[in-house]
Amino acid sequence: MSFTLVPEREKSLEQVLARYPTAQAACIPALHLCQEQHGWVSPEVIEYVARRLDLPTAHVLGVATFYSLFHTTPTGRHQIWVCRTLSCALGGSEQILKHCEKRLGIRCGETTPDGAITLRSCECLASCGTAPAMQVGHDYHENLSIESVDAVLDQLLQGKGGGPDVHPGGLGGEP
């Protein structure tokens, strides 16, 4: 099935293209717009961006697979990113990640069977002073404890909170 941006995102893409010196330079923001709408960068999205920006498909695929912020496989509607870098590791991020795995019944990198939540780990979220930290959608959660993680997971499992995802994360589903 082919992909196309909805009119309001197409308008945003037009604005992006007007700001960048070349179509190639607009590849990353174009992929962002598509991922926001589609939830992930599917082969159809790659084709669309290549066609729309008049770039080789291989170039767009190279960009999409180089940056971890683009998802080239389907993701959950919410993404949890648990930081595992030094400050967070010292603050117990491994236990937090394990706790998330246990609560959600999935391993890091997997999505819950209902497609609601993808659990991931990531490098520094630039919140080292308030470690351990994790990101859920656009929201940061800092100074984490098992109890505060549980509160976040409870909200998500009840279908509340999380907001649309960016990366470190991408929201599943069309707009």
Ligand code: FES
């Ligand atoms: S080490 Fe986790 S936010 Fe920097």
